[in-house]
Amino acid sequence: MRQRCRRQGGGGDHGAAPAERDTHRRGGRRHGRRGRRHRLPIPRRRATDDRATRGWRRAVIGSIRGRVAHVAGDYALLEVGGIGYRVIAGPSLLARLRSGSEASVFTHHLVREDQQALFGFATLDELGFFELLMTVSQVGPRLALAITAAHPVTKLQLAILNDDLDAFTSVSGVGRKTAQRIVLELKEKVHAAGLAVGGGAPHDSDVVAALESLGYTVTEARRAAGAVAASDGGLDSRIKAALQELARSR
Structure with missing residues (x-):
């Protein structure tokens, strides 16, 4: 009969028997493969959260009425309810404002990622034309304000209808190409x-x-x-x- 090979343990002459291999975990559980790690799902931010955080970027100030606290080179400080609003305006409007008196101005509230500013105007006509100029490519708020303050709104509208570039190039900072863009991009809107x-x-x-x-x-x-x-x-x-x-x- 064929004998199977068996492992031979140490006898009494060879010292104590070898310790039996521990095949159990503490608590009587067997060793096994480490449990596979699973990533916990990351909760997605709700779309309403983003909209809520962006809500402050919307322009909300359309006009201001208050006491003139200070008039500087290109702006006036209007106090309303203990808060001073710095309003950037053209020379003609600033010349009419007196410190200590009450004034009312129409405003364009500019809101950008890195900037907020208020631009003031005496009439809704000026405010409307300023915002119209802002739609022209490469025309920023400062340049739009300079153009609006340089001539009456009716003259500027007429210049657009008559292709009168000189009315715009006479304004500091407006070159011929910019004047051409203004006439080209606004003629249809004025004509609409x-x-x-x-x-x-x-x-x-x-x-x-x-x-x-x-x-x-x-x-x-x-x-x-x-x-x-x-x-x-x-x-x-x-x-x-x-x-x-x-x-x-x-």
Whole structure:
């Protein structure tokens, strides 16, 4: 009979028997492979959280009325409820503000990643044209303010309609290429009210609607439209004539 080979333990003459190999963990559990690590799921940030943190970036200040605390070279400090607002403005508006007096200005609240600023204007017409200039490529708020402060809004609108580049190049910081971009990119927007009218014969109401869309009050628009009612030409010519009338009356 074939004998199997067996492991022979140490006898009494060879000392104590070897310690039996511990094949159990503490607590009676066997050793086994280490449990595989699983990454815990990382909770995703809710989309509403991002929107909430970005909410402060929205422009919310449209006008300010308060006491003039200080007037400097290019800004005025208006105090409202114990808080001073630094409002950047053009020379003509700053010249009318007096320290200690109360003033009201329309504002454009500029909000960017690294900057917040308030730009002030005496009328809604100026504010509207400033914001229109801001849509032109490579025209920043400082340059838009300089252009708006250089001429009456009606003159600037008329310059766009008549391709008058000199009205813009006369402003410091505005070159010929910038003036061309302003005329090119804004002509359709200034013209929009007139071009939107159908092919029928133009009426005074069309001129009034066009002027209102450019930021003029109903009273101003009706007065200017009435002054040019007898003029010849199409709607575009009458709008130009009405703008000239508004420029002369200011």
